Amino acid sequence: MSEAASTRTSVALLPSLAPLLHQWLPRQRWFAGKGSHVAGFSLVSATELLPLQGPGPGLLHLLVRVRQPDLATTHAAADCYQLLIGVRQTLPPVLAPSLIGHVAEGPLAGRTVYEGLHDPRLSAVLLERLRAPGTLGPLRFDRFDRAPAIPRGLLPRPLDAEQSNSSLVYGDTFILKLFRRIHPGPNPDLELPLALARAGCERAPVPVAWYESHAPEPFTLGVLQPYLRDSRDAWMLALEALAGGRAFDKEAHALGRVTAEVHTALAHALPTVRLRGAQTEQLAAAMTQRLDAAAKAVPALVPHVPRLRAAFDAVAVLGRHGRAWIAQRVHGDLHLGQALHCSTDGAWSVIDFEGEPARPLTERRRPQPAVRDVAGMLRSFDYAARTHRPWNPTWAEVCRDAYCEGYAAACGTDPREEPELLRAYETDKAVYEVVYEARHRPDWLPVPMAAICRLAAAP
Template sequence: MSEAASTRTPLGLLQSLAPLLHQWLPGQRWFAGKGCAVAGFTPVSATELLPLKGPGPGLLHLLVRVRQRDMPVRSADCYQLLIGVRETLPPALAPALIGHLTEGPLAGRTVYEGTRDPRLAGLLLERLRTPGSLGPLRFDRFDGAPAIPGDLPARPLDTEQSNSSLVYGDAYILKLFRRIHPGPNPDLELPLALARAGCERVPVPVAWYEATAPEPFTLGVLQPFLPGSRDGWVLALEALACGRSFLGEAHALGRVTAEVHTALADALPTVKLNGPRTQQLAAAMGGRLDAAAQAVPALVPYVPRLRSAFDAVEELGRRGRTWAAQRVHGDLHLGQILRGPKDTPWSVIDFEGEPARPLTERRRPQPAVRDVAGMLRSFDYAARTHRPWNPAWAQRCRDAYCDGYATAGGDDPREEPELLRAYETDKAVYEVVYEARHRPDWMPVPMAAIERLAAFD
């Protein structure tokens, strides 16, 4: 398709789509603004990846800001939409229906979720096979990556919530970022840095695409698919269910984490957290605690003791203590580490960080113990799924993980108890808010950690 075929959709097209998007968008798993009504839409960019008029299906790539009622205009989120357009929708695509347009440039046509259409999903792979630009979109590939084969069957992966993924054959997986932010996404930035540094613990990004105007956005990353792999969460639950030790796996996970941290520290800039920066870190944690206590009253009785964890770190910084800070995973847990069949090595995935946090925060250098704390919390979660609850299993795994981390050249996180407690507390507070909003039945899991951390001497 020629450059001229890529056009900014007139405002009238978005206005005609708006009534359908009002109804459809809040029902998507990846829509972050649940519980607050959609007030309107503002187009950021629009590109016809396939012509919207003609006998075949069309594909509209749309970046749109979503305004919501009772929220300031400046907080409007930007979303990536891939909208298929057909005269009639085949029965197999009925679950992808967005609606039927009755007015505007595409009146009489049907629009639907384009990633559910294998033909349209295949078009994205074709674009990634050949680097280049199409309007505000730019498609790029990793230097030295093998050629991407064509005609791979596409299927959506239904397990993700904050993004969408397409699997091509058993060779590749394309992660599509839905709620997007200006600037490099860590899920592309960090794996690229690790690949260039020769770290083999992370799947190499094969190709990606971005928006270049009106400001840069990372939109999607294509990586090797690991067929037959299972994540650490599944393997941990299997070990619990059959009474098998998980200590070897926990030790190996600690080694993997340390190897990735070492490679990131070598590949990207590091900083020192001195007194003022430590004060800012503790203040940010305290602010999140206050906000969480307002949202979840069950936290209120624990606030003073939890705050002492942050105060202890701030006091150490005031006395002149410093800590190394570097780029980290940002959301490390058992579900973010995969192992293939026949005990193949572990691979670390999903470097996006916690999607609910601002991109600037997710890209900020932090002590490596933040990732360690996330994994330690994950062992607690796994232990809590077992009946009866097995806290001793979690503690043994925590120790084995820290042993493995230290063995692979990382600093033993247990030798920094104040910093480890602060990050564990911050993570548990985050978990309480998340569970209260999304999975109230899971609230006892982080609340048990809150009680333990509040009793810490």
């Protein structure tokens, strides 16, 4: 297709798809604006990965902004989403669950469009593009020069477990994570594992290949990594230990070592900064603001607010008296589900460096004290212990101590030696959990509320 024809097609394309997207997008698990009015769409880019005209299925890559003005106070009013649209004359029965709809007008009039990732013929195209670095329209495909070769013919299958992204597994050899709600700039889930790989740290799967959009602004769209098929996450292992009445301190100690190794490598590979008085006060003020907003949303927090606020004030006071902390790039959303244990060689790996998807990308890429990740893992031990009946708080405490000891053994610094900062970050995390559980899983609200009571009672 000529560039002029492509431009004319793109201009007419989105209006013809908009009625179908209005119905289909809000039903997708990765769509962030559920329950809010979709005011319209605007096209960022359209790229034919496979020709749309012809006997075979076509594959259309779209970047589309979704306008939702009533969400302007919580996130961007026009979030950008990555869509991979399959195009056929008729849809075979096996692909019926992937149907988006039948196009009534425009350049695809009379054709059927559907979720392309569920079609093995189309999802195989992405792997072929990643095998051969280069550009296609606004898309750029790239590879890590020290990564293993990507063989041909690996059969793709989608994973169904994810919420905010989509993933394809190719022949149990590679996994391709596709970011659905995308933001300008490098995605930490590519940036940080790539930095670790270049630094020689083997605690994260190596980015084998990736693809990005370079116009009109840079977006990271997808990352291909080895698929750790013989691995299980630490969350499931912890629950099995609890169910079997077994200790988990050895695993917790190992997880502490792994976390410290990742932090050490990131601190050497990427810039660090020193948080002094003003920055420390800003950090504490942001935590206080989140606490106040959470108390308005969840009244159960209100009686604890003064004591919780004191944890943040303590950090601000230390900053005013000259205390400084090193801030660096961190995982940003570390918990037991983000650590994989390989049954073959016993190695631990850390995955999903994207950070909390609900937070702005600029915030997720900002250097922070490493203790933030530590606090996330300590809260995760609490969650695991609370899933077991009867509740076993001693199990969690033993795991928390073992984790910090493992961390100290690997890097020489025990997180418990910074009690004010650790308490502040753990409190901030527990406040976040209270809001999340109140909105999405009310039955789980007692789990973070127990931590709130413990942290509020701390001297």
